[in-house]
Amino acid sequence: GENVEQHPSTLSVQEGDSAVIKCTYSDSASNYFPWYKQELGKGPQLIIDIRSNVGEKKDQRIAVTLNKTAKHFSLHITETQPEDSAVYFCAASRDYGQNFVFGPGTRLSVLP
Amino acid sequence: GAGVSQSPSNKVTEKGKDVELRCDPISGHTALYWYRQSLGQGLEFLIYFQGNSAPDKSGLPSDRFSAERTGGSVSTLTIQRTQQEDSAVYLCASSLAGTGGLEQYFGPGTRLTVT
Numbered sequence: 001g002e003n004v005e006q007h008p009s010t011l012s013v014q015e016g017d018s019a020v021i022k023c024t025y026s027d028s029a030s031n032y033f034p035w036y037k038q039e040l041g042k043g044p045q046l047i048i049d050i051r052s053n054v055g056e057k058k059d060q061r062i063a064v065t066l067n068k069t070a071k072h073f074s075l076h077i078t079e080t081q082p083e084d085s086a087v088y089f090c091a092a093s094r095d096y097g098q099n100f101v102f103g104p105g106t107r108l109s110v111l112p
Numbered sequence: 113g114a115g116v117s118q119s120p121s122n123k124v125t126e127k128g129k130d131v132e133l134r135c136d137p138i139s140g141h142t143a144l145y146w147y148r149q150s151l152g153q154g155l156e157f158l159i160y161f162q163g164n165s166a167p168d169k170s171g172l173p174s175d176r177f178s179a180e181r182t183g184g185s186v187s188t189l190t191i192q193r194t195q196q197e198d199s200a201v202y203l204c205a206s207s208l209a210g211t212g213g214l215e216q217y218f219g220p221g222t223r224l225t226v227t
Binding site: 032034036041042043044045046049089093100101102103104105 | 116145147153154155157160203205214215216217218219220221
């Protein structure tokens with residue numbers, strides 16, 4: 001089955017700096033890769049996603065890159081702000097939502 | 113519009129008791145997922161419902177766990193003879209799935225504490 005690894009497990013950055021979180025996956029049939037942000041006491045919230053026919057996607061300060069050959073994808077947050085502090089999860093899925101597997105999460109702290 | 117709702121938000125139960133957790137997905141979403149999240153950990157997949165298809169129960173940790181989805185909408189996760197290791201936050205998510213979109217929308221979760 002699918003296995004998703006995520007690094008680092010914790011990340012501290014200064015406000016205004018960039019943060020990068022990386023994930024690898026094992027199932028070559030996976031073709032949907034979302035990123036979720038989870039704040040304390042809340043459910044995860046989708047922040048950006050990418051499909052296997054696209055190499056990069058950007059939404060304001062957030063971008064995701066995908067290397068399907070190497071089976072890894074990354075989340076990039078630029079100009080970090082204190083409100084970006086949260087736990088971030090990557091995930092991988094096949095078509096139609098089956099085999100949805102999450103990474104173990106990265107706790108991001110943005111220091112003012 | 114209304115998001116995914118879960119009830120109760122918190123549940124404290126004694127070891128050995130049965131519990132039922134409820135999930136109301138977003139209207140029109142055909143796919144529904146249950147996950148378990150232990151303190152400080154990632155999301156552990158439990159079960160997946162898609163339309164009228166047989167559910168994917170491959171993530172259920174034991175036969176004490178079961179789930180139903182009535183009328184393709186509301187879902188109930190039942191844990192029988194609860195154990196202390198069942199203590200966790202149980203999250204429900206729904207999506208349009210398939211060509212309708214894979215984005216999962218999560219509820220706030222039910223925090224289960226088994227004493």
